[in-house]
Amino acid sequence: MRMEGKVAVVTGGAAGIGQATAQKLCDLGASVAILDRNAEAGEESVAALEKSGYTASYFSCDVTVESEVKTAIAAAVARYGGLHILVSNAGIQRYGDVVTTTPKLWDETMDVHVKGCFHATKYAIPAMLASGGGAIVIVASVQSFTAINNSVAYVAAKHALLGITRSIALDFASRNVRANCVCPGAIDTPMLRQTAHLTGSPEKMLEAIGRMHALGRIGLPEEVANAIAFLASDEASFITGTSLIVDGGLLVPTGGMGFQESGIGTEGKQ
Ligand SMILES: NC(=O)c1ccc[n+]([C@@H]2O[C@H](COP(=O)([O-])OP(=O)(O)OC[C@H]3O[C@@H](n4cnc5c(N)ncnc54)[C@H](O)[C@@H]3O)[C@@H](O)[C@H]2O)c1
Numbered sequence: 250m251r252m253e254g255k256v257a258v259v260t261g262g263a264a265g266i267g268q269a270t271a272q273k274l275c276d277l278g279a280s281v282a283i284l285d286r287n288a289e290a291g292e293e294s295v296a297a298l299e300k301s302g303y304t305a306s307y308f309s310c311d312v313t314v315e316s317e318v319k320t321a322i323a324a325a326v327a328r329y330g331g332l333h334i335l336v337s338n339a340g341i342q343r344y345g346d347v348v349t350t351t352p353k354l355w356d357e358t359m360d361v362h363v364k365g366c367f368h369a370t371k372y373a374i375p376a377m378l379a380s381g382g383g384a385i386v387i388v389a390s391v392q393s394f395t396a397i398n399n400s401v402a403y404v405a406a407k408h409a410l411l412g413i414t415r416s417i418a419l420d421f422a423s424r425n426v427r428a429n430c431v432c433p434g435a436i437d438t439p440m441l442r443q444t445a446h447l448t449g450s451p452e453k454m455l456e457a458i459g460r461m462h463a464l465g466r467i468g469l470p471e472e473v474a475n476a477i478a479f480l481a482s483d484e485a486s487f488i489t490g491t492s493l494i495v496d497g498g499l500l501v502p503t504g505g506m507g508f509q510e511s512g513i514g515t516e517g518k519q
Contacts, residue, residue: 463498
């Protein structure tokens with residue numbers, strides 16, 4: 250799984266899963282453009298990659314603003330001479346049920362996840378076609394299949410990403426562009442830690458969330474980055490339109506881990 254000569258764009262690449270993905274793609278030999286609205290974190294991430302001898306650049310970009318995405322992708326393509334990989338990852342977490350969610354919060358959430366992915370793919374795909382084809386990996390969520398309470402806009406946005414993935418896979422298969430998504434469980438990133446801090450005791454909260462996964466812990470950004478890199482690589486040449494769940498078994502137990510461990514089941518009986 251090598252990526253020498255490949256050019257990758259990672260949205261939201263300044264922190265968390267995106268940052269780990271930028272690192273992984275660099276490890277594999279790709280040149281990486283980080284598109285993020287957080288300039289300080291973006292520049293820091295690039296400086297760390299360059300210090301390791303990697304080829305990486307930061308491009309200021311709010312994925313909700315079409316003109317910024319268009320300009321940033323064009324600048325990345327101009328700098329590296331093509332585009333082969335897009336990781337559409339930028340995201341935010343917002344809370345509310347359908348009654349308490351304001352139209353502003355709804356739009357903000359949908360804009361980052363759904364419109365942001367639309368913008369990124371809209372401008373990345375023509376550059377990929379001009380480069381002979383490419384691979385898109387969209388970062389969705391276990392909440393693309395299920396829901397947690399008080400998160401209707403986020404859940405709706407993550408469900409929508411499955412539709413975008415499948416549509417792109419179908420529309421561009423004949424032109425050598427693949428599209429897949431990864432669906433992470435709880436991953437130890439600034440986003441998850443911010444959520445944990447909303448509760449009284451973040452460490453307890455993170456431990457409790459970890460226990461919901463069959464593997465008994467939350468995941469690391471690098472573990473999602475590994476799955477993204479695989480789907481973006483030529484090793485996944487016959488995989489398109491699918492979703493890879495990277496959740497440490499969060500979605501596996503019927504009724505959740507609490508039910509499995511409750512003793513109500515038939516464990517130990519024949
Ligand atoms: N952390 C988890 O447990 C988890 C689980 C499932 C899915 N995800 C998804 O993974 C993706 C990355 O999440 P993370 O946990 O690494 O988050 P994070 O908050 O740690 O990092 C997100 C990055 O996206 C950037 N970003 C946010 N809005 C942006 C915008 N409008 N334009 C450009 N950049 C923007 C931020 O500046 C930041 O660098 C998100 O799509 C998230 O929904 C995360």
